[in-house]
């Protein structure tokens with residue numbers, strides 16, 4: 001299997017190149033040259049497999065440089081850090097299910113891919129004989145940073161340095177990051193907001209001078225953000241796994257269409273569901289759930305993607321995003337894989353702040369996708385209702401999805417069962433959860449967790465409390481201009 005770029009469909013690179021570089025040289029995203037297929041027989045065969053085996057089978061469709069055994073070993077190691085089944089499906093009623101993706105170390109769905117990516121990188125690196133250490137600078141607004149730190153911690157031949165906006169992440173998120181153990185990790189605060197940190201990291205990636213200096217000491221930079229293909233492939237797997245689970249439980253029979261409703265930000269998670277559909281999984285509609293930053297809802301309504309709006313801070317912060325990077329991969333498919341068209345739209349987004357895909361493309365998009373959004377008030381209301389009705393406690397991101405799911409079901413006449421994808425554990429957002437279910441909210445984080453546990457009997461893992469007693473390892477604060485220097489200094493500690 002080779003990979004091409006959304007901005008140059010004549011490019012052909014190997015999976016190892018795609019994963020080890022992150023972004024195509026033309027600024028486009030790597031996409032598979034064609035969609036590999038998963039047959040009915042293979043899907044039925046997955047009923048006898050555990051999650052790592054299912055994951056390895058799906059990844060093997062993309063990464064043929066590694067054997068199925070090697071990929072199984074990778075998935076086994078990656079998911080051994082999870083608490084029980086990595087992607088269990090919970091039944092709420094006959095047509096409504098939840099796919100929980102937050103049983104990893106950091107309690108958010110980013111763990112599903114970020115625990116695999118480091119192992120995938122090192123295995124591919126070995127295959128192609130890359131000697132340099134993979135150095136991964138990451139800008140984070142909170143969740144990705146911790147998941148990357150945990151994923152790469154003490155993985156040989158890699159190093160991860162995370163930059164977060166000073167004062168711009170929650171108390172718990174900062175605590176999670178600066179207490180991370182491991183000899184190859186570092187966390188640095190950057191003066192300014194998330195955009196400043198992100199721009200500084202992007203500039204570092206683009207700096208030929210920095211690359212050269214790193215090459216001299218035996219390091220090579222790569223990206224671990226959600227546009228890396230190595231994050232997309234492991235995400236495709238859990239959609240197959242959810243379908244297979246429902247087959248096993250006798251909830252559906254092979255060929256029955258299943259809808260998925262996904263809380264969406266950068267469009268990585270829901271794109272994986274679309275890939276699963278193209279690979280042969282009987283998927284019906286994909287419901288794209290947004291919060292007040294509803295650029296995608298408007299897009300699926302009008303075909304116009306427009307940044308002409310204000311950025312709103314919500315109670316579902318991981319979906320506070322205006323530029324959904326992975327949408328470019330979807331556009332590539334719906335533009336008939338014409339990279340010139342995609343390039344044009346992306347150029348318009350940059351110069352005019354918007355693009356319009358036109359009526360015909362919109363029509364086919366809407367055959368596959370339904371877009372909706374919930375504001376913070378609706379999100380809180382729905383969180384409370386789901387808890388009252390089913391005794392099921394969810395986090396605010398998942399609550400947004402539940403709300404849009406209900407809207408979809410009342411709007412569209414469909415008999416297909418629907419799976420709401422749950423992207424974070426309630427423990428990550430105890431205060432919002434407490435408020436939504438009508439409980440008093442203590443200001444202290446630990447007290448909020450205790451209060452949630454007492455009110456709901458939702459078990460808070462010991463590690464979450466333990467976090468608040470751990471030693472803080474990193475306290476450096478830098479100016480964005482000092483970022484390349486910080487990367488280089490860190491690189492020297494790795495070799």
Ligand SMILES: *Cc1c(COP(=O)(O)O)cnc(C)c1O
Nearest residue numbers: 264265266267268269318423424
């Ligand atoms: C990252 C994240 C999302 C958004 O996922 P995308 O792949 O960026 O669309 C939703 N919920 C949570 C909790 C997240 O961490």
